[in-house]
Amino acid sequence: xxxxxxxxxxxxxxxxxxxxxxxxxxxxxxxxxxxxxxxxxxxxxxxxxxxxxxxxxxxxxxxxxxxxxxxxxxxxxxxxxxxxxxxxxxxxxxxxxxxxxxxxxxxxxxxxxxxxxxxxxxxxxxxxxxxxxxxxxxxxxxxxxxxxxxxxxxxxxxxxxxxxxxxxxxxxxxxxxxxxxxxxxxxxxxxxxxxxxxxxxxxxxxxxxxxxxxxxxxxxxxxxxxxxxxxxxxxxxxxxxxxxxxxxxxxxxxxxxxxxxxxxxxxxxxxxxxxxxxxxxxxxxxxxxxxxxxxxxxxxxxxxxxxxxxxxxxxxxxxxxxxxxxxxxxxxxxxxxxxxxxxxxxxxxxxxxxxxxxxxxxxxxxxxxxxxxxxxxxxxxxxxxxxxxxxxxxx
Amino acid sequence: xxxxxxxxxxxxxxxxxxxxxxxxxxxxxxxxxxxxxxxxxxxxxxxxxxxxxxxxxxxxxxxxxxxxxxxxxxxxxxxxxxxxxxxxxxxxxxxxxxxxxxxxxxxxxxxxxxxxxxxxxxxxxxxxxxxxxxxxxxxxxxxxxxxxxxxxxxxxxxxxxxxxxxxxxxxxxxxxxxxxxxxxxxxxxxxxxxxxxxxxxxxxxxxxxxxxxxxxxxxxxxxxxxxxxxxxxxxxxxxxxxxxxxxxxxxxxxxxxxxxxxxxxxxxxxxxxxxxxxxxxxxxxxxxxxxxxxxxxxxxxxxxxxxxxxxxxxxxxxxxxxxxxxxxxxxxxxxxxxxxxxxxxxxxxxxxxxxxxxxxxxxxxxxxxxxxxxxxxxxxxxxxxxxxxxxxxxx
Numbered sequence: 084x085x086x087x088x089x090x091x092x093x094x095x096x097x098x099x100x101x102x103x104x105x106x107x108x109x110x111x112x113x114x115x116x117x118x119x120x121x122x123x124x125x126x127x128x129x130x131x132x133x134x135x136x137x138x139x140x141x142x143x144x145x146x147x148x149x150x151x152x153x154x155x156x157x158x159x160x161x162x163x164x165x166x167x168x169x170x171x172x173x174x175x176x177x178x179x180x181x182x183x184x185x186x187x188x189x190x191x192x193x194x195x196x197x198x199x200x201x202x203x204x205x206x207x208x209x210x211x212x213x214x215x216x217x218x219x220x221x222x223x224x225x226x227x228x229x230x231x232x233x234x235x236x237x238x239x240x241x242x243x244x245x246x247x248x249x250x251x252x253x254x255x256x257x258x259x260x261x262x263x264x265x266x267x268x269x270x271x272x273x274x275x276x277x278x279x280x281x282x283x284x285x286x287x288x289x290x291x292x293x294x295x296x297x298x299x300x301x302x303x304x305x306x307x308x309x310x311x312x313x314x315x316x317x318x319x320x321x322x323x324x325x326x327x328x329x330x331x332x333x334x335x336x337x338x339x340x341x342x343x344x345x346x347x348x349x350x351x352x353x354x355x356x357x358x359x360x361x362x363x364x365x366x367x368x369x370x371x372x373x374x375x376x377x378x379x380x381x382x383x384x385x386x387x388x389x390x391x392x393x394x395x396x397x398x399x400x401x402x403x404x405x406x407x408x409x410x411x412x413x414x415x416x417x418x419x420x421x422x423x424x425x426x427x428x429x430x431x432x433x434x435x436x437x438x439x440x441x442x443x444x445x446x447x448x449x450x451x452x453x454x455x456x457x458x459x460x461x462x463x464x465x466x467x468x469x470x471x472x473x474x475x476x477x478x
Numbered sequence: 479x480x481x482x483x484x485x486x487x488x489x490x491x492x493x494x495x496x497x498x499x500x501x502x503x504x505x506x507x508x509x510x511x512x513x514x515x516x517x518x519x520x521x522x523x524x525x526x527x528x529x530x531x532x533x534x535x536x537x538x539x540x541x542x543x544x545x546x547x548x549x550x551x552x553x554x555x556x557x558x559x560x561x562x563x564x565x566x567x568x569x570x571x572x573x574x575x576x577x578x579x580x581x582x583x584x585x586x587x588x589x590x591x592x593x594x595x596x597x598x599x600x601x602x603x604x605x606x607x608x609x610x611x612x613x614x615x616x617x618x619x620x621x622x623x624x625x626x627x628x629x630x631x632x633x634x635x636x637x638x639x640x641x642x643x644x645x646x647x648x649x650x651x652x653x654x655x656x657x658x659x660x661x662x663x664x665x666x667x668x669x670x671x672x673x674x675x676x677x678x679x680x681x682x683x684x685x686x687x688x689x690x691x692x693x694x695x696x697x698x699x700x701x702x703x704x705x706x707x708x709x710x711x712x713x714x715x716x717x718x719x720x721x722x723x724x725x726x727x728x729x730x731x732x733x734x735x736x737x738x739x740x741x742x743x744x745x746x747x748x749x750x751x752x753x754x755x756x757x758x759x760x761x762x763x764x765x766x767x768x769x770x771x772x773x774x775x776x777x778x779x780x781x782x783x784x785x786x787x788x789x790x791x792x793x794x795x796x797x798x799x800x801x802x803x804x805x806x807x808x809x810x811x812x813x814x815x816x817x818x819x820x821x822x823x824x825x826x827x828x829x830x831x832x833x834x835x836x837x838x839x840x841x842x843x844x845x846x847x848x849x850x851x852x853x854x855x856x857x858x859x860x861x862x863x864x865x866x867x868x869x870x871x872x873x
Binding site: 368 | 479480481483484485486487488489520521522523525529530533534537541542543545546547548549582583585586588589590593594595596597611614617618685686726727728729730731746747748749750751753754755757758759760761762764765766767
């Protein structure tokens with residue numbers, strides 16, 4: 084009687100969820116300090132002080148009916164203006180509040196954008212490794228996700244594969260930089276090349292091929308690395324942003340869509356975004372957190388802890404002999420498994436109490452994801468286990 | 479290039495939104511105290527003290543990473559248990575936390591339930607007047623909404639029409655009691671009759687016909703009226719609940735789905751609900767407001783103000799000669815227009831600065847909705863205008 088596809092989506096426990104349950108059980112057996120759970124991408128750094136201070140200030144001083152009331156469907160006008168101004172100041176763009184649509188996080192932003200542009204037989208292209216829910220969101224609109232490989236070693240986009248894959252049904256390319264799960268940031272030259280290809284094939288097929296930039300990790304970059312702002316390079320871009328990671332608020336679900344003001348007929352696209360939000364049952368993004376986002380628009384959590392973790396982990400694992408992709412951002416390390424079957428590798432790692440996620444679900448068999456959004460002490464305690472694990476393989 | 483349907487949904491300004499913009503403009507011309515806006519269903523009573531007190535307490539005393547972190551997709555387990563226990567205590571049911579799925583409000587709850595059960599050619603039945611977004615949500619799943627009339631005068635369900643309309647494609651009946659826009663509460667005998675009909679036709683067509691109860695107004699009832707809890711009468715029921723009106727938090731988007739534990743294979747249905755939430759891009763309901771809902775589970779705003787408004791308005795308008803449906807709940811009065819064309823009537827009312835919503839969008843031409851979630855003083859000031867309006871018609 085139910086929708087089979089929905090049942091399948093809801094009943095198939097994700098690998099990460101399985102690991103989560105195992106970790107809880109194992110922690111009760113041997114103590115949580117002896118289990119090294121690197122499976123979940125939940126920020127370990129608390130929200131910056133401005134978050135709770137602002138929330139309390141809003142609650143104490145704002146009119147309750149306004150603070151907790153409906154905002155307009157696209158978000159409070161003053162909030163959208165503040166965000167647009169901030170984007171312009173930072174990236175030299177020319178968007179206005181009318182280009183911003185507030186959402187309950189990046190997942191909602193993506194779902195809404197996909198629904199707004201989906202027509203019959205739409206295809207979306209992304210590069211492996213990719214965030215697994217892209218497939219779910221794309222298929223929910225009746226469309227198809229085409230997954231292309233990345234370049235070996237660099238994990239940059241494979242542009243030859245892209246040119247081969249684009250066809251008349253291609254609706255958009257979805258990128259995620261910094262990337263979950265590889266931590267890779269696409270350099271400016273890659274965004275320029277991508278943009279050129281999209282222009283070329285938009286002309287060839289005589290319809291827009293959009294760029295959808297999923298950017299929850301934009302603020303989590305290290306060593307002064309620059310993350311090019313896609314709207315500056317390609318007109319037909321939707322940016323899907325979230326404050327989940329930058330302000331350590333993943334459960335509060337607040338983010339936005341920025342519809343580029345340089346997009347052809349952007350007003351039409353913006354209206355379709357509003358319609359898609361409505362059709363999916365999104366009434367408005369949580370008002371309290373809309374106001375919060377505006378007040379904390381230029382703040383981030385203390386990302387220096389993630390950098391410390393990244394350095395400690397990347398340096399040690401490389402020294403032990405593991406092959407890792409160097410992550411310039413996010414809080415994930417993508418590492419080659421020590422055997423072809425990443426599931427088998429993860430099972431062996433478990434014997435050393437190391438909980439890692441196989442890359443298969445991210446479209447990259449033979450790799451594992453290590454989420455280093457943990458306490459630095461966990462990494463310190465876990466390193467000897469990583470060492471023993473590779474020694475077992477090297478025997 | 480965009481999805482035409484989404485563009486249409488997003489660009490067609492709702493009548494209520496038009497009125498809202500007009501009200502702003504008119505208020506700037508003649509002063510907001512001279513314009514009587516009865517168009518919007520935004521709670522006028524502030525959230526009860528427990529809301530802001532609890533929010534501040536949670537923010538000050540809970541661990542930030544937990545408080546603002548992801549909950550499990552279906553909602554925090556402790557929150558779901560508290561809500562289930564509360565439901566059981568109040569209605570004598572036997573649900574558990576495993577029957578509760580936390581949502582970002584009732585709109586999300588409805589969208590998710592509809593998506594979870596939709597199969598090919600699904601039809602849903604509701605009774606006019608009905609909340610206009612039902613059509614949007616139903617059609618977003620590729621299904622059809624069938625709108626049936628209500629009984630004259632009582633605005634109870636028309637059961638003959640229901641028996642005629644149910645067919646092999648009927649997937650569910652959607653009810654909304656207390657009703658937006660009529661304020662009518664279905665009495666127990668009607669819920670029993672509905673339940674009998676659904677059982678009869680489920681057997682006839684050899685598949686479940688669900689009951690979907692949309693209950694954002696459950697707590698807004700007056701004179702001790704009882705709102706029967708549908709799960710107690712019909713096993714195959716989904717309850718879609720929201721704290722928007724009961725706690726005056728419409729912008730914060732918090733509610734839940736209760737999948738009856740007496741539903742055939744309820745675990746399968748619950749899994750499909752989880753899958754549908756995932757497919758629509760709902761990651762989890764806002765954690766801060768999940769915890770809030772649990773702490774304020776038995777609290778409501780001061781609904782006595784709505785009752786005062788209801789009495790003042792209903793009594794005066796009836797006395798003037800208007801024909802009104804007596805509202806036992808919600809904060810809407812549904813009134814017969816003084817001419818067949820409710821749009822024309824609303825235009826005439828505008829001359830007296832009365833902003834009313836034509837019933838056409840709710841499936842009831844010839845009626846208007848008066849949202850009395852306003853300050854009592856607005857009603858006092860508006861009554862002479864209502865009087866002059868009917869006098870103009872009676873000339």
